Amino acid sequence: MTTHEARDRRRYALERELAPHVEETWAEAFILELRLRGVPGPRIADALVEADSHCAESGTPASEAFGDAVEYAASLELPTADEPVGQRLHDVLPMALQVVAVLAATWSMVDARQGGAVEITVGAVVAAVLLAGECAFLSVLVERFFRTVVEHPVRTWFVAMANMGVLVLLMLALDGVIAAVPARPVLAGSLVLMLVGAVWQARHNGTDVEEDLLVAPLATPTALQPSRAHAMALRLQPWFLPVVVLVLTAVFWVLG
Amino acid sequence: MSEDVVWPGEWLRGVLGLCVLRALADGPTYGYAIASRLAAAGLGHVKGGTLYPLLGRLEAAGHVTVEWRQGEGGPGRKYYSLTATGERELVSQAERWLTFSGLTADLVTGPPAAAASPTSTTAELPPPSTTTTTPEVPR
Structure with a gap:
């Protein structure tokens, strides 16, 4: 072949x-x-x-x-699975939790090593709120989002980069400090949240796969199982990022 | 009449729903069999791209129910059965269609509206047929 x-x-x-x-x-x-x-x-x-x-x-x-x-x-005008908005927002929570936890972990890593405090700036809060809003918006309009990515990949890429640039600029520009929080608890807390998010996502992935496979109308029950590789990939996927972050934290702690 | 005749698309679009309902009246059947039946009746070749969306609309309207059955050594077939609502729809549409087509035929084959002058050329149209308005539709 x-x-x-x-x-x-x-x-x-x-x-x-x-x-x-x-x-x-x-x-x-x-x-x-x-x-x-x-x-x-x-x-x-x-x-x-x-x-x-x-x-x-x-x-x-x-x-x-x-x-x-x-x-x-x-x-064919086939009926679509119109999940209510609440359901969609609920589905995106594990991933949102992990993203926030990873950002907090990386932010606090340096100061935690030195036993100092993490400064929470206006820019950080504003950027976090904006990012959360964008994720919620995209998760509700997920079909429209995927179609745009598929049909206009280059344009989507540029918009995503520009968006990230704006968020970074906001964080850098609005540097008035609201509060200073001890870094080690923040780091520990965000690592725990990250793991919680991963477990939650893993349970989500388990149910999602079975519910929406392309199952042929007269398929026998054994044919309903997703391929082993597919199932394995879905079970491991939520753990990639946490493992990477944990390894980096450990390495940084030891060498930093 | 050969099975390869091509009728104007506008005409076929107007009657396809009714013809499919009639084809279903003889018992549960599947898409390709319906298309073959219509072709054998002289209506020409109905494309899958036209037929299946129509069947889907009939299902959504409650005129048919569907059931998958294993094919003989081939892929399974999706069978459509007429519901009671579908039967009523067939009868009512058939009556109206026969009235409509009768009126159309009368108009097309009737005498000219104004008095004809000796030099006017009127095309030789087929004589009007006697149409009944109570259709024979199997229940």
Whole structure:
């Protein structure tokens, strides 16, 4: 097998399994469009398998029988999983907690080593509030956000960088000190929060995977399991950042 | 009439919903079978991209229910069955369609509105057929 074929085999594994009679690129575009619209996984699989069944019996390719994949996906007007705003904000909390904890940990690391105090500036508070607001906003409009990232990746990148630049500028400019807090407790507290956030995220990831897989309509129960690699990746993902931060803290403490 | 005839898209769009309901009236069936039935009836080839969104709308409106069945050695098929609401919709649409198409036929094949002059050329139109307004629709 050439490297091309091996790579395509990995990339289109799902499409080939669900819809062997449909062109892989068509199936991939179809699934992506419905994912961007927030259609639940089983519903996507239902529509794709029906298209596959039609192509198998008619002997025509999907592009001929159904036209453009994105347009066909849109024309189906499938129901979307409209989670309430509260649910979305709740889902993003573990990650938000980890981000705040990591920032606090890195900020307090230097002063903690020397046993000093961490200065909380106006700029830091303003930037933190803005960042929290942006995360909440994006988590509520997550489909729109993903579509923008997919369709305009370069533009999104520039906006993200500019945003970060503004936040850093704010932090540097508004340097009036509100309070000074002993650094060691802050460091210890933020490391604990980071671990709490990781555990919370790990439990979230466990349930999310099962709920929204592309499950074929007549699939047997064994076929419902996500691939072992996928499940493993999801279980380990929340721990990457905490482990990195802990290692850095330890190294810094010893060598600093 | 050959199965390859191509009717104007506007005409087909107008009757497709009704024809699909009628095809479903004979018993639960699946997308490709419906398309074949319509083609065999002389309406031409209905694309999947047109048919399945329509079936989806029928399901959303409560006119059909769906059930997946294992295919014979092939991929599974999604079967559509007409509901009681769907049957009522079929009867009502069929009645109205027959009235509508009867009126259209009468207009198209009827005599010119103004008195015809000896030099005017009126196209040879088919004679008006006698249409009944009570349709024979299976229940």
